[in-house]
Amino acid sequence: MTAHFSIQPPPIAKLGDTLAQVSTPALLIELDAFEHNIARMAEMAKLHGVALRPHAKAHKSSVIAQKQITAGAIGICCQKLSEAYPFAAAGISDIYISNEFIGPAKIAMAIELARHVKLSLCVDHIAQIEALGLAASAAGVMITVLVEVDIGQARCGVARMEGLATLVDCIAQHSALRFGGLQAFHGGIQHLATWDLRRTSAAASAEKVAAYAQFLSARGVACPVITGSGTGTAEFDVASGVFTEIQPGSYIFMDAHYGANEWNGSAMPRHSLFIATTIMSTAKDDLAVCDVGLKGVAIDSGLPILKPGQNDELKFVRANDEHGVLKIIDNAGAFSRDRLGEQVLLIPGHCDPTANLYDQYVCIRNDKVEDMWDIDARGLSQ
Amino acid sequence: MTAHFSIQPPPIAKLGDTLAQVSTPALLIELDAFEHNIARMAEMAKLHGVALRPHAKAHKSSVIAQKQITAGAIGICCQKLSEAYPFAAAGISDIYISNEFIGPAKIAMAIELARHVKLSLCVDHIAQIEALGLAASAAGVMITVLVEVDIGQARCGVARMEGLATLVDCIAQHSALRFGGLQAFHGGIQHLATWDLRRTSAAASAEKVAAYAQFLSARGVACPVITGSGTGTAEFDVASGVFTEIQPGSYIFMDAHYGANEWNGSAMPRHSLFIATTIMSTAKDDLAVCDVGLKGVAIDSGLPILKPGQNDELKFVRANDEHGVLKIIDNAGAFSRDRLGEQVLLIPGHCDPTANLYDQYVCIRNDKVEDMWDIDARGLSQ
Incomplete structure (x- = not known):
């Protein structure tokens, strides 16, 4: 019995392993479906002349961001400043933080990132702009700032024209800041169950965004970028004539929550994210x-x-910390087999916070481990 | 703009920082309450002559495990084999995995761990014993095996006397395995709202455990260890005369779910785990x-x-991926203040999966950062 020795858990898989050999639980990407999803969204954006800036908060992996950019994305969104670091370090040169921030620790990260990448940030309060403007000026960096407008989410973002005008005017007063346009995201409509309800809701949201842009235009202020959208409404938003950029995230994975939506043919992403788990009792x-x-x-x-x-014949009915309880549905012969040691594949309900629990994606093609990708932004929520 | 440079997010805090300077979100331990909880549970176990083997799945930190052992714990529980590695590497020499396992990857970890620490494992199926017994024998290591009995949780564990006998007999047939006793945990009664309901439920569970032990005793098989219990029933289980060992985990932190229980005086742990968050919109x-x-x-x-x-005047009403929505309760003057940039402390609903989201605890005393502890077993679920 030796104290303070150096041992580490073995890797959960190695290249060339069969799926059955992967140590569970493991987060899998089925590459055929994943690559289909990456290509399909890029084509859809290109067809409509809209920029694609996928949300990296869905996957938190610089390898995946690079694949999205190779397929045509102009850059990525992150949701937190610290989250942007691994992407910046991996050479992603255009990063937009689509979420508000405040305080010296966050400003310091913004300045550091702006020295290395084309950085844009999102605000909805004059105090955010003032602190950033002073720091950017002192540091000699130029930062693009978008203003978040509320299009129905009732969370962040200004909801009144005069509030928008105040923020845009404030940005204009800072020589180190550049007004980049509008952030307009409505998460609440992404998961509406029917295709038609999402279509009409997306149209109503786009109208609200257009009204903000027209208000600014009437004041002589152009919006170079109007960005928003998500996996559930991307097909409508690209055709809206309002959005210049979309920022879907989950489309690469298609979790069970999105999978429960009604989809219309080719816009439907394929399930590519699975959890391999083993029946152990x-x-x-x-x-x-x-x-x-x-x-x-x-x-x-x-x-x-x-x-x-x-x-x-199995249904996932309960999750404890390290146990998943599968109920055996009583059908012909379901009780006759002892399933101990069998591997089962799950589709997670929500991809973003699930990916945040793992350190690696185990990438599968034809039931073999073809690659393993670090989830290098996992846990970076500051 | 430089590609492939090396930058990393700054540390979220440094020693001596004020609480207000900590970059959020951050997982805090208030040391005074934490130390009280560690000492109180150790005293209670000692008073009743029951061994304390705290569950490390609650905190996943080898620093905390060492503090628990210094206070009198005989070792720790882990819930997964991979989770045990950082504790073993830090010199924790007595580790019990209180959960079932199956498959070659898990057996290989068990053998490796058994070479370094006093390892005990938990089973509820003959196939688990057979595979482990053969591997342990081939490797020349001795492993203690406990059998899980179901005392009402209806999840893992044998529920019939003959099933228990079969497993104990199987263990006896393997020269590299030693029967260690019974694993008997009922998670469902830990959070019963009233003290009296927990007391009577714990008594009923203890009776069930006693019946399994008496059955084995009548067959001439001793149970050196009867282990189980949790934060909600520890005060009853130590006095039951049945359990030789308790394995509470959450008592060090006291999350909101446990805090909602009715407690009886001195057995109540204090809230020591908080999330520091900043109002950013x-x-x-x-x-x-x-x-x-x-x-x-x-x-x-x-x-x-x-x-x-x-x-x-604030109530946490909704969590999105990186947003927490706090509703301002309409009371005198509540709407009059702009709270942008203010820090707020939250008590998480459930400590175990919350700790699994962070890489470090920021340890606070008198509103200053006194220490920072790695959550070195975070994410180790294999």
């Missing part, structure tokens, strides 16, 4: 207990579902 | 939006609550 006749729980799957948007077409 | 009159969401606080057991006595 079968002590109860009607249950199979697997090795992924709250520490390996986010359940804020619903429990994970089983990959369709496999194990359809 | 006040664009809506009745809301303050803060910078912690699903990526910084687990909401499976309820939303976080505000630290009592501070900001009592």
Whole structure:
């Protein structure tokens, strides 16, 4: 028995392993579906002449961001300043932080990032602009600033024309800041169940954005960028004539929450993100207990579902910290097999916070491990 | 603009910083309350002559495990094999994995760990024992094996006497395995709201455990260890005369879910775990939006609550990925102040999966950063 020795857990997989050999729980990307999703969104944006700036908060991986840019994206969104660092370090040169910030620690990160990348930031309060403007000027960096407008989300963003005017005027008073346009995101409409409801809601939101832009135009202020949208409304927003840029994130993965939406044909992303889990206890006749729980799957948007077409007799009914409880549905022969040691694939309810639980994606093609990608921005929420 | 340079996010705090200087979101430990909790549980176990083996899945930090052992704990529980590695590497020499496992990757970790620490494992199926026994024998290591019995949780663990006998007999057939006793945990009774309901439920569970032990005793098999319990029932289980060992985890932190229990005086842990967050958007009159969401606080057991006595006019009502929405309760003057930039302290609903989201604890005493502890087992769920 030796104290203070150096051992580390073994890698969860190695290149060339079969899927069955991967140590569970593991976060998988099925590459065929993933590549389809990356290409499809890029084509859709290009077809409509709209810029694609995918949201990296969905995947937190600089490898994936590079693949998105190779496919045609102009840069990425991050949601936090610290989150931007691994992407900047990996050579992503155009980063937009689509979320508000305040305080000296955040301003210091903004200045450091602006020295290395084309940085744009999002504000909805004069105090954010004043602090940033002074710091950017002192540091001799130029930062593009977008103003968030509320188009129905009722969270951040100015909701009144005069408030927008005040912020735009304030930006203009700072020589180190440049007004970049409008941030306009409505998360609440991304998951509306029917395609038609999303279409009409997206149209109503686009109208609201257009009104803000027209108000500024009437004051002689141009909006170079109008950015927003998400996986659920991207197909409408690209065709709106209002948005110049879309920032979908989940489209690369298609989680169970988005999968529950009604989709219209080709705009539907394919499920590419799975959790491999192993049944490690079968002590109860009607249950199979697997090795992924709250520490390996986010359940804020619903429990994970089983990959369709496999194990359809199982239903994920409860997550404890490190246990997932699968109920065996009573159908022909379902109780006759001892499933101990069997691997099961889950589709997580919500991809963003699930990816934030893992350090690596295990990338699968034809049931083999083809690659492993670091989730290098995991946990960076400052 | 330089590609592929090396920058990293700045540290979220440094020793000696004031609490107000900590970059948010940050996971805080208030040391006075934390030390009280560590000492109190150790005293209670000692008073009743019961061993304390705290569950490290609650904190995932080898620094904290060492403090628990210094205070009198005999070792720790982990919930996964990979989780045990940082503790083993830090010199914790007695580790019990209180959860089932299966498959070659897990067996390999068990063998490696058993070479370095006094390892005990938990089983509820003959296949787990057979695979482990063969591997341990081949490797020349001795592993202690406990059998999980179901005392009402209806998840893992054998529920029938004959099933228990089969497993104990199987362990006896393997020269590299030693029967260690019974694992008996009932998570469902830990959070019963009233003290009296927990007391009577703990007594009923203890009776069930006793029946399993008596069954084995009648067959001439001794149970050196009967282990279980949790923060909600520890005060009853130590006095039960049945449990030889308790494995509470959350007592060091006292999350909001446990805090909602009715407690009886001195057994109540103090709240020591907080999330520091900053209000970063006040664009809506009745809301303050803060910078912690699903990526910084687990909401499976309820939303976080505000630290009592501070900001009592705010209520945490919604978590998005990186936003926490605080509703301003309409009381005298509540709407009159712009809270942008103010720091707010939250008590997370559930400590275990919340700690799993962070890389460090920022340890606070008298509003100053006294220490920072790595969460070195974060993410280790294999």
